[in-house]
Amino acid sequence: MTTTKIAFLGTGLMGAPMARRLLGAGFAVTVWNRDHSKAEALIADGATVAATPVEAAKGAAVLFTMLTNGGAVTEVLFGSGVAEALEPGAVVVDNSSISPAVARDHAAKLAERGIHHIDAPVSGGVVGAAAGTLAIMAGGEAAVIDSIKEVLAPLGRVTHVGPSGTGQLAKLGNQQIVAVTIGAVAEAMLLVEAGGGSREAFRAAIRGGFAESRILELHGQRMIDRNFEPGGTSRNQLKDLDTILDTARSLSLSLPLTEAVRAEFADFVASGGAEKDHSGLLLHLEEKNAHGKV
Numbered sequence: 001m002t003t004t005k006i007a008f009l010g011t012g013l014m015g016a017p018m019a020r021r022l023l024g025a026g027f028a029v030t031v032w033n034r035d036h037s038k039a040e041a042l043i044a045d046g047a048t049v050a051a052t053p054v055e056a057a058k059g060a061a062v063l064f065t066m067l068t069n070g071g072a073v074t075e076v077l078f079g080s081g082v083a084e085a086l087e088p089g090a091v092v093v094d095n096s097s098i099s100p101a102v103a104r105d106h107a108a109k110l111a112e113r114g115i116h117h118i119d120a121p122v123s124g125g126v127v128g129a130a131a132g133t134l135a136i137m138a139g140g141e142a143a144v145i146d147s148i149k150e151v152l153a154p155l156g157r158v159t160h161v162g163p164s165g166t167g168q169l170a171k172l173g174n175q176q177i178v179a180v181t182i183g184a185v186a187e188a189m190l191l192v193e194a195g196g197g198s199r200e201a202f203r204a205a206i207r208g209g210f211a212e213s214r215i216l217e218l219h220g221q222r223m224i225d226r227n228f229e230p231g232g233t234s235r236n237q238l239k240d241l242d243t244i245l246d247t248a249r250s251l252s253l254s255l256p257l258t259e260a261v262r263a264e265f266a267d268f269v270a271s272g273g274a275e276k277d278h279s280g281l282l283l284h285l286e287e288k289n290a291h292g293k294v
Helices: 015-024 036-040 053-057 070-079 100-111 125-131 142-147 166-194 199-206 214-225 234-250 256-273 278-290
Strands: 005-009 028-032 062-065 091-094 116-119 134-139 156-162
Touching: 005 015, 005 053, 015 028, 015 062, 015 125, 028 053, 062 070, 070 100, 091 100, 100 116, 100 166, 100 234, 116 142, 116 166, 125 134, 134 166, 142 156, 156 166, 166 199, 166 214, 166 234, 166 256, 166 278, 199 214, 214 278, 234 256, 234 278, 256 278
Parallel strands: 005 028, 005 062, 062 091, 091 116, 134 156
Antiparallel strands: 116 134
């Protein structure tokens, strides 16, 4: 077992398999989750469970956060006392998907205490988290990222995008592409089937061509199988789209495709699809067409 003590706060769909990867690599990992049962499920993998975030943070050289949104990260770091519990020189790695502005604010506040911060959202879903093949988009100081490369290695491939906040910007760009592509694949399947074709045959026919993507490969299959158990929820996809558009407005950008797909996800979430996989947008588009809402 390595001597680097790690705290992992947030052991939900993504956090739990990420913590297991760290445990499997021999790190001592203390975990905390608001729903304690989700943290306790990691005891069998060798994790120590903390009753509070502060308890998990004490003595940690590297602290990971994988939480729902920026407000949750702010509360845990600065409301619950985690920042005070960390020692100078510790590194906070925020894998949550939050606003770039909030990430920069967290970095500045932690720096006042001599604590390093990396905003490092991830892409690859639950499958990538379990396999250790996540794409990790890191914003912050290159030297700090390099100093914990052995800790990050079991989780996936790390790319230093730029200064604080740019990891979150890269994740927002990723989520734009994911959301718009999910919408495009779903609409294409509707079009082909409405004209008498097979969704499954259509997907097979275009694999390997210019339309090939991980979305077509994985979510296209989900749409065929009608398996919408969440890897990534539609609620979180909508949250990311809202953050994207807020950020775009702050940069005086107009993103019409993102705005259109955001409207469809908002309708899907409002009609009961919040906890379905984001590929479940297909269900909303099917319902919309079945009732002539065009």
